[in-house]
Amino acid sequence: MKTTSHMVEKEIDDRAVLVSLVTQKQKRNEAIAEYSLQELVKLAETAGVQVLETMTQNKETKDSKWFIGKGKVDELKAMLEELGGNTAIFDQELSGAQVRNLEAALDVKIIDRTQLILDIFAQRAKTREGIIQVELAQLSYLLPRLSGQGKNLSRLGGGIGTRGPGESKLETDRRHIRGRIDELKAQLEEVVRHRTLHRERRKKTGVFQVALVGYTNAGKSTLLKQLTQADVYIENQLFATLDPTSRTMELPSGKEIVLTDTVGFIQNLPHDLVASFRATLEEANEADLILHVVDSSTDMRNEQMRVVGEVLQELGAHQKEQLTIFNKIDACSQEEREMLTAEGEFLKISAFDQEDLERLRIAIQEKLMGESKEFRIPADKGDVISLMYRIGEVLETDVDGEDMVFKVRVNKDDYVKVAYQLVAYDQQAKQGQQEDSEGEIY
Incomplete structure (x- = not known):
């Protein structure tokens, strides 16, 4: 099965209506629900989708058949026809049956949040390791949903939700997919073995490792570039970089360390993705120091910090030595800057201020070298x-x-x-x- 189908040029642009269901449980924190929908808009735009409209429904619980209520399905159908939409993107994860029912009722492509994130990762993956991990995550997600992927899998013209593993293969042979998953896991184990050898060599040389972690678009890649003059891709979009990048950085004492930029985290990061990218995220686990980079300019920074903390805990890296970096303070008012606080040690910086960068280098040195x-x-x-x-x-x-x-x-x-x-x-x-x-x- 080939992983190059995401390179196929799209024949039809994706024009989507975005849908979010706010249940009674989620309604207790409407700000997070609203932020999640705004984030879905950014994710869709990052995937190259034209966002036509957003739709929200407040409902006691999700509908087992339609996910949203039947009346809302009719309203969504009318909106798609009026606006000329060909895709509906849901902010939550859908079951195979729900996808199948919605496709039959709406006659458009149905995508959920998980599939959208996987699609962006398929676009961003450049290294062999990244491509393997994306395909593994996609197949693990699609396997239990094959019966509900009718329209998605029959559309071979590319577009969101159809990049990566190869649609016709998924339609015809479950056993082939399971075999491919086993094959990918074996390849990934080999990659992990090589990565482990590199880590051991670095440890023998006594070189310190520092990992940049944080929510997507917090400015980790910018910080890596400013601290090391690394030639890395930087763009104001979600998941601008996917594959980990390591560069050498010199501390004020003259001692050199290795600074690694890891993949950004996001709310409701798919579990299949966390599992598949464990080898990449292990950089945080093996680091001597974790720099948790926070976008201080967003009102949702506390929620983003909570999400990062949960993923680090899932990886077993939450007890590592950490330093919180409140980035982008140049985009904050004086009052907002004063409100920035975190457990443990933290710094407030702008990645474009040389004095701030020097303070960060000194802080890293003190954390690593001690008193x-x-x-x-x-x-x-x-x-x-x-x-x-x-x-x-x-x-x-x-x-x-x-x-x-x-x-x-x-x-x-x-x-x-x-x-x-x-x-x-x-x-x-x-x-x-x-x-x-x-x-x-x-």
């Missing part, structure tokens, strides 16, 4: 003195009698391994110094 410590080591202990240069950055050295005095900004992990040894020599040297001092008094 400075002073050690007194006997001058004849060459092996112990060499440890000083391995556990971090030597800031100052001085000679005091028969001892060497070191001021070192220590690497926390490396220091833990040898702390007992250094503390013992430090105490021994200080004890000797005290005895010499007492001898002079008498």
